[in-house]
Amino acid sequence: MLTYQDLVEHLITASFxxxxxxxxxxxxxxxxxxxxxxxxxxxxxxxxxxxxxxxDAPWTGTVTYAGGTFTRQSGDAFPLYAASGQMxxxxxxxxIASRTSDSVLxxxxxxxxxxxxxxxxxxTLYRSFYPLPDDFRTIDSPxxxxxxxxxxxxxxxxAMKMELSQDRQGPPHAWTVRKDPDSNRWAIQVIGYPVxxxxxxxxxxxxPRALRISGHEARSRQGTVSCSGTAVTGAGTDFSQSMVGxxxxxxxxxxxxxxxxxxxxxIFESKIVSVASATSxxxxxxxxxxxxxxxxxxxxxxxxxxxxxxxxxxxxxxARTRKANADDAFAMYQRDLRLAFExxxxxxxxxxxxxxxxxxxxxxxxxADDFDGGAP
Numbered sequence: 034m035l036t037y038q039d040l041v042e043h044l045i046t047a048s049f050x051x052x053x054x055x056x057x058x059x060x061x062x063x064x065x066x067x068x069x070x071x072x073x074x075x076x077x078x079x080x081x082x083x084x085x086x087x088x089d090a091p092w093t094g095t096v097t098y099a100g101g102t103f104t105r106q107s108g109d110a111f112p113l114y115a116a117s118g119q120m121x122x123x124x125x126x127x128x129i130a131s132r133t134s135d136s137v138l139x140x141x142x143x144x145x146x147x148x149x150x151x152x153x154x155x156x157t158l159y160r161s162f163y164p165l166p167d168d169f170r171t172i173d174s175p176x177x178x179x180x181x182x183x184x185x186x187x188x189x190x191x192a193m194k195m196e197l198s199q200d201r202q203g204p205p206h207a208w209t210v211r212k213d214p215d216s217n218r219w220a221i222q223v224i225g226y227p228v229x230x231x232x233x234x235x236x237x238x239x240x241p242r243a244l245r246i247s248g249h250e251a252r253s254r255q256g257t258v259s260c261s262g263t264a265v266t267g268a269g270t271d272f273s274q275s276m277v278g279x280x281x282x283x284x285x286x287x288x289x290x291x292x293x294x295x296x297x298x299x300i301f302e303s304k305i306v307s308v309a310s311a312t313s314x315x316x317x318x319x320x321x322x323x324x325x326x327x328x329x330x331x332x333x334x335x336x337x338x339x340x341x342x343x344x345x346x347x348x349x350x351x352a353r354t355r356k357a358n359a360d361d362a363f364a365m366y367q368r369d370l371r372l373a374f375e376x377x378x379x380x381x382x383x384x385x386x387x388x389x390x391x392x393x394x395x396x397x398x399x400x401a402d403d404f405d406g407g408a409p
Contacts, residue, residue: 338376
């Protein structure tokens, strides 16, 4: 697989450098910029994935309200999600800032109830914001487990107005994406709340895995390792939790492992799945070795069809930084980018919409005999 080590070694070779160049900031910076630019220049199919959030059931009971605090008077204990929920009393929706106990909720200082309530009133506590995954970039239309087809996207402004004006239980009927008010993440906001726990599924484009460990740092290659099955035992090593998800490459007793085009290509590579201590980790694949040199490096999160483009992008960014033949490097980068775009087609029939989703299941509507296969 393509790794941070491979890209750094490629730039050293392409710029006629020596081993010491692995420490140069411009080479490592060029790799970082290239991977970031190529990864975000297109919604690559490699970065499409499936996500799910689980709806929380609403709470109903009676409350009083004074000084920005709701106090439960009847009903079950306030649910744990209450700190991320909204309280509806008649036509007023209040955002909850914190849950201090089973019976006490503190209202948001801005989105709060306008007046105190001395006598118990009926209230509904529900949740409409659900955090999206940490690596979220963009989302496709979601669908809940009841396959509710009238689930439409609305802008955040309209979502706010719909939530205030509609007290609608059952399957959500509208959705939008906003910054999560409770964290530094994106969240999906749904309008309408289910009466029981349900799932919401969606596909989304994720951000690629970040590059941090190139394999040239001292701690990523110090000491030696021995492998027995998937267990790796180090001697003089300094494994850390930050290496989980990185790639362990093995050489031999005298040579560090290098890329496949080198004189000392790695003889084995596998992803690190856990680190128990500075001298013990577990990898994904089995292997047997004793007292060999190794390198730990980060994988480049891309498809095989994107690899040449990333190499060329790294060359371009290095040339741009060093102000040397950047135009020629850019021309080659554009050529490889075009080929990468073409290789991103992974399904022969993708883009041909022949089927529609209906409430009774999949169906194919009747079409004319000369129908060309476009969208119905």
